[in-house]
Amino acid sequence: MWVKLYCMQVRVANMTFDLGYLEYEQSSGGLSLIYIIIIVVIVGTLCLVVAIVVFAVICHVVRSKRRVAREYRRALKQLTDLETSVREQCKQGEEVKERREMLTS
Numbered sequence: 001m002w003v004k005l006y007c008m009q010v011r012v013a014n015m016t017f018d019l020g021y022l023e024y025e026q027s028s029g030g031l032s033l034i035y036i037i038i039i040v041v042i043v044g045t046l047c048l049v050v051a052i053v054v055f056a057v058i059c060h061v062v063r064s065k066r067r068v069a070r071e072y073r074r075a076l077k078q079l080t081d082l083e084t085s086v087r088e089q090c091k092q093g094e095e096v097k098e099r100r101e102m103l104t105s
Contacts, residue, residue: 008019 005022005024007021010017010019
């Protein structure tokens with residue numbers, strides 16, 4: 001079934017030529033408008049869900065990386081403090097040993 005809509009005209013200077021009517025084929029079969037709208041809504045919803053899941057995963061990964069970096073810095077500080085403490089204890093032990101040697105000699 002063909003539907004005639006607009007008459008096409010070409011104007012050149014002062015002359016006008018009629019080309020004819022635009023005709024659109026209106027198919028009786030195929031998808032109706034409501035099905036197309038439903039498909040678009042479903043695809044849009046799926047895209048939105050995928051985008052939300054990707055965003056959540058990215059946020060989780062970033063948060064995990066920050067937590068790991070924070071724990072690494074804390075462990076590094078503890079090791080540095082432990083090293084300093086051991087160094088001080090070794091110095092004190094050497095001083096005590098020297099004093100004992102001086103007293104026994």
